[in-house]
Amino acid sequence: MRGSPAKARVVYAPVEVIGGEDRLLRACQVITNAFTEAGLVLEKDANQKLKLHATIMNARHRKSKTRSRKADSFDARTIFGQYGSEEWGEYLIREAHLSQRFVFDDNGYYHCCASIPFPEEMQLD
Structure with missing residues (x-):
């Protein structure tokens, strides 16, 4: 998450690499490079650093009858306080x-x- 937890729009959990080989990141980079070389990636996106993560909450997908710019953020401080150091386990990506x-x-x-x-x-x- 960037910015203040008091005005969060997205909360995500970073991916922790097991084994230190960064195989998943390298595989993603090979795929990204192939798309870039084929001209399928916008120039503004071509140099963005890949961030392996799992999105936990995204205010964009909140269901609300009234939708304003201020309502697009939420206070995530309680979430980080309660779950910030939680161990989420392992998941094998197949x-x-x-x-x-x-x-x-x-x-x-x-x-x-x-x-x-x-x-x-x-x-x-």
Whole structure:
């Protein structure tokens, strides 16, 4: 999260790499580079640093009848106070999804256009 927790718009958890090899980050970078070389990435986005994270809360997706600019933020201080040092466990990532922005499936997740499975022998047990 950037900025003040008192006026948060997005709360995310960083990805902690296990094993110190940064394999996930390297795999993501290979995919990003391929898209950039193919001309599928906007110039303004091409040099942005990749941030591996899990979005926990996003005010943009809040359901509200009255929507103003001030309502787009929320006070996340209690959330950080209660859960900020929480251990969230481990999750094995078995594939990468290419998702279409602003298009959602029935389950509320971004629509997956294609996926690339990671090799079984590369996955940690």
